[in-house]
Amino acid sequence: MHWNSLADFLAMGDHGLYVWGSVVVTALLMIAEPILVVRGRRKLLLRLMRQYRAEGVDRRDHRQPTTRRSPA
Amino acid sequence: MSHRLINWFRYASPQTFYPLAGKMIPWFWMLAAIFGLTGLSIGFLLAPTDAQQGEGYRIIFLHVPASWMSMFIYLVMSFWAAMGLAFNTRLSGMMASALAPTGALFAFISLWTGALWGKPMWGTWWVWDARLTSELILLFLYIGFIALQAAIDDPRRADKAGAILALVGVVNIPIIYFSVKWWNTLHQGASVSLTKSPSMATTMLWGMLLCALACWMYSIAVALMRARTIMLERERHTDWVRTLLAAKE
Amino acid sequence: MLLLFRAVIGRDLRLAMRRQADVVAAMFFFIIVVSLFPLGVGPEPDQLRKLAPGVLWVAALLATMLSLPRLFADDYRDGTLEQLALAPQPLGVVVLAKVVAHWLIAGLPLVMLAPVLGIQFDLSNDALAVLTLSLLIGTPALSGIGAIGAALTLGVRGGGVLLSLLILPLYIPVLIFGAGAVDATVTGLGPQAHLSLLGALTLGGVFFAPWPTAAALRVALE
Numbered sequence: 378m379h380w381n382s383l384a385d386f387l388a389m390g391d392h393g394l395y396v397w398g399s400v401v402v403t404a405l406l407m408i409a410e411p412i413l414v415v416r417g418r419r420k421l422l423l424r425l426m427r428q429y430r431a432e433g434v435d436r437r438d439h440r441q442p443t444t445r446r447s448p449a
Numbered sequence: 450m451s452h453r454l455i456n457w458f459r460y461a462s463p464q465t466f467y468p469l470a471g472k473m474i475p476w477f478w479m480l481a482a483i484f485g486l487t488g489l490s491i492g493f494l495l496a497p498t499d500a501q502q503g504e505g506y507r508i509i510f511l512h513v514p515a516s517w518m519s520m521f522i523y524l525v526m527s528f529w530a531a532m533g534l535a536f537n538t539r540l541s542g543m544m545a546s547a548l549a550p551t552g553a554l555f556a557f558i559s560l561w562t563g564a565l566w567g568k569p570m571w572g573t574w575w576v577w578d579a580r581l582t583s584e585l586i587l588l589f590l591y592i593g594f595i596a597l598q599a600a601i602d603d604p605r606r607a608d609k610a611g612a613i614l615a616l617v618g619v620v621n622i623p624i625i626y627f628s629v630k631w632w633n634t635l636h637q638g639a640s641v642s643l644t645k646s647p648s649m650a651t652t653m654l655w656g657m658l659l660c661a662l663a664c665w666m667y668s669i670a671v672a673l674m675r676a677r678t679i680m681l682e683r684e685r686h687t688d689w690v691r692t693l694l695a696a697k698e
Numbered sequence: 699m700l701l702l703f704r705a706v707i708g709r710d711l712r713l714a715m716r717r718q719a720d721v722v723a724a725m726f727f728f729i730i731v732v733s734l735f736p737l738g739v740g741p742e743p744d745q746l747r748k749l750a751p752g753v754l755w756v757a758a759l760l761a762t763m764l765s766l767p768r769l770f771a772d773d774y775r776d777g778t779l780e781q782l783a784l785a786p787q788p789l790g791v792v793v794l795a796k797v798v799a800h801w802l803i804a805g806l807p808l809v810m811l812a813p814v815l816g817i818q819f820d821l822s823n824d825a826l827a828v829l830t831l832s833l834l835i836g837t838p839a840l841s842g843i844g845a846i847g848a849a850l851t852l853g854v855r856g857g858g859v860l861l862s863l864l865i866l867p868l869y870i871p872v873l874i875f876g877a878g879a880v881d882a883t884v885t886g887l888g889p890q891a892h893l894s895l896l897g898a899l900t901l902g903g904v905f906f907a908p909w910p911t912a913a914a915l916r917v918a919l920e
């Protein structure tokens with residue numbers, strides 16, 4: 378272990394601001410990117426499912442127009 | 450021979466690639482975490498202080514892997530672009546567009562950490578050094594690629610246009626780098642030499658290599674995730690996506 | 699093939715003559731942008747002399763951007779481009795002809811205006827000559843590389859802005875060697891090295907750019 382104390386580690390020999398500034402921004406970006414990707418994917422899945430369901434309803438309607446019920 | 454070829458192209462179809470990628474993603478995340486944690490602990494906990502730069506040099510463990518990745522991802526992107534143009538496979542274009550944002554991200558991280566490294570070392574956030582300038586131009590090239598693909602609605606056309614742009618870019622990068630370097634040597638205003646790299650202790654080298662490996666794994670994982678989303682979006686009218694989503698409900 | 703080449707150039711020039719307003723507007727854009735700089739940075743001759751090569755070259759890049767979106771757009775809209783793509787001659791030849799025509803319409807006027815504008819910046823006669831020469835050698839490369847962007851953004855929404863985003867980074871080497879040639883003359887280093895590299899870029903740009911451009915046009919026509 379190179380460091381004597383936590384304070385030493387955080388100070389980084391007076392370059393703490395620069396070192397931790399780099400670390401924090403890099404970490405934030407590298408965490409944000411996968412989160413954004415996952416969120417985009419979820420949104421897409423919801424949209425597609427809604428779309429398919431709507432199409433499915435349409436198809437059923439064409440086959441049996443009389444059994445259509447209003448959504449409860 | 451022909452059998453093997455067919456097998457290869459089987460994986461090039463989104464339908465078979467989608468579940469395969471889904472299975473691989475967690476493994477790449479795990480590897481990224483393992484390499485990243487060991488690399489960073491070596492870099493930030495074990496590596497000795499640098500004789501010239503003090504503790505500030507530790508930014509190198511972020512900066513150098515990010516710069517490598519930003520350049521390497523552009524090459525991989527162009528490789529996929531060339532494959533897409535040559536063999537007309539759907540998957541290639543998707544991979545290229547999935548890689549671009551990650552490449553741009555690393556280019557930005559490289560510039561950001563470079564600025565924060567430069568301030569304590571040379572007393573300025575930014576120097577018009579050949580490498581920094583080229584990195585900035587690389588970021589512009591990524592942004593151009595992303596903007597072009599975003600502006601074209603038809604995905605097939607977006608893929609091909611993007612591929613041509615990526616290939617033109619990859620031919621131009623050495624020319625740009627050379628010209629910027631030439632320009633830099635003539636204008637000695639900046640007067641800081643970046644070419645003198647700090648003498649590397651073995652622990653530093655190991656830390657850096659592990660961090661670079663972590664960035665690799667991270668890029669693959671994120672690119673695969675994004676590629677899967679792009680696949681679903683583009684193939685939404687096909688049966689395999691319908692059955693896949695029906696199973697999910 | 700030569701016949702087609704000449705026919706395309708002739709046609710483009712004739713069309714440009716019919717729409718002189720566009721050409722004149724791009725020239726005035728160049729003049730105005732260059733004239734704004736002394737107002738922005740102050741009239742000290744020393745400073746202006748130092749700025750002149752960069753300012754004139756950047757203004758030339760921007761003025762070229764202005765006319766690029768129309769390079770293929772009209773032919774694309776009225777179907778001429780499709781006809782040309784179906785012709786037995788390679789599409790690259792057509793592109794090369796259009797690049798040459800574009801340079802004659804958009805590049806050459808800039809070259810002729812440059813010495814006049816250079817006087818505003820108190821450049822010496824030598825520097826003026828090198829500036830004009832560097833623009834003469836370098837502007838064909840701008841038309842050639844720009845054609846790639848014009849083809850890629852053909853019929854795309856927000857085409858003009860996108861075009862600048864794609865092409866301006868690729869112009870950097872031309873800018874460096876073009877402005878560098880003038881700079882080297884001012885500082886007494888001699889412009890030969892810069893000018894020969896600029897010439898190499900132009901040769902490369904004009905002869906290689908038509909192929910990706912033709913590929914991009916085919917993608918747009920699909």
